[in-house]
Amino acid sequence: MALIETSTVGHVGYITLNRPQALNxxxxxxxxxxxxxxxxxxxxxxxxxxxxxxxxxxxxxxxxDMHAPPTGSSGLSFGGGITGIGGRLRPISKPVICATYGHVLGLGFEIAMCADIIVAATTSRFALPEARAGIIDHCGVVHRAVRQLPHHVAMAMILAGEPLDAAQATHYGLVNEVVAPDCLEHATTRWADKLLACSPLAARAAKEAAIAGLEGSLTEALSGTYPGIRRYAETRDRTEAIDAWSGRRKPHWAGT
Structure with missing residues (x-):
């Protein structure tokens, strides 16, 4: 049994955690x-x-896994490199959707927060159990929590292990949509279709700029230059965008 499954449908790549007997x-x-x-x-x-x-x-x-936790021996940070905890960060330039349900705890919560779009089943329960369990190490998850949630909400999660249910997570802007568990796959596909309607190269350039801009002040972000946006100006998608607008038709993105 593969512990991580990968598959593709059109232009969408699916990564599936597949260790349900250990709560993934x-x-x-x-x-x-x-x-x-x-x-x-x-x-x-x-x-x-x-x-x-x-x-x-x-x-x-x-x-x-408390019995055999990730060690970062590959040189990458935990979560396959996307969290920045315990090693080298692996930036993902493409839009990432995370579909959650049930327990979303600790490192699992951190991985979910690394996504650009979160779709949550009503059963989703987000929590940071580190303080309550008395176990904390790199604690990278707390830094994302205090940036993605209101300060006192995040601190209640960090210091008291206070969980958030799906409705609360939506209220505080942590997730984009909450759906019934049997609608999670459909809702995720719908969000993927929304992203696929956009130029993939423009989306990647915008994501790069948005994340890079967070590293400084608003003034610095506004005056900065971003390589992805400069590269996009020379792409077929940029030309197609202009042609489609002029012809009053839907664009057909090439992604090149």
């Missing part, structure tokens, strides 16, 4: 396989959108 908790093998999956879809030009999901009924991901 990440061990060293899963972490390395997840890193390979991110690398696979990041480098395939035909993949425009990446979806992270999980198998099982109880948990999207219960965090790191």
């Amino acid at each position: 908790a990440l061990n060293e093998e899963m972490d390395q396989l997840l890193g390979a999956a991110w690398d696979k879809f990041e480098t395939e030009s035909g993949i425009w959108v990446i979806v992270l999901r999980a198998n099982g009924e109880r948990a999207f991901c219960a965090g790191g």
Whole structure:
């Protein structure tokens, strides 16, 4: 049984956590396989959108496996490199959708927050159990929590292990949509279709600029220059955008 499954449908690459008997908790093998999956879809030009999901009924991901936790031995940070915890960060330039349900804990919560779009089943329960369990190490998850949630909400999660249900997560802007569990796949596909309607190269350029701009003040972000946007100006998609606008038709993106 593959602990991390990958598949493609058109321009969408799917990465599936597949260790439901352990609540999809990440061990060293899963972490390395997840890193390979991110690398696979990041480098395939035909993949425009990446979806992270999980198998099982109880948990999207219960965090790191306490019996055999990821070690970062590959040199990448945990979560296959996307979290920045414990090693080298692997930036993902393409839009990432995360579909959650059940327990979304610790490292699992961190991975979900690395996505650009989060679609949550009503059963989703987001929590940081580190303080309550008395176990904390790199604690990268707290830095994303205080940036993506209101300060006091994040601190209640960090200091008291206070969970957020799906409705609360939506209220605080953590997730984009909450749906019934049996609608999660459909809703995720709908979000993927929204992203596929956009120029994949324009979306990647915009994501690069948005994330890079967060590293400084608003004034610095506004006055900065971004390589992705400069590169986009010379692409077929940019030409197609102008032609489609002039012809009053829908654009046909090439992604090149």
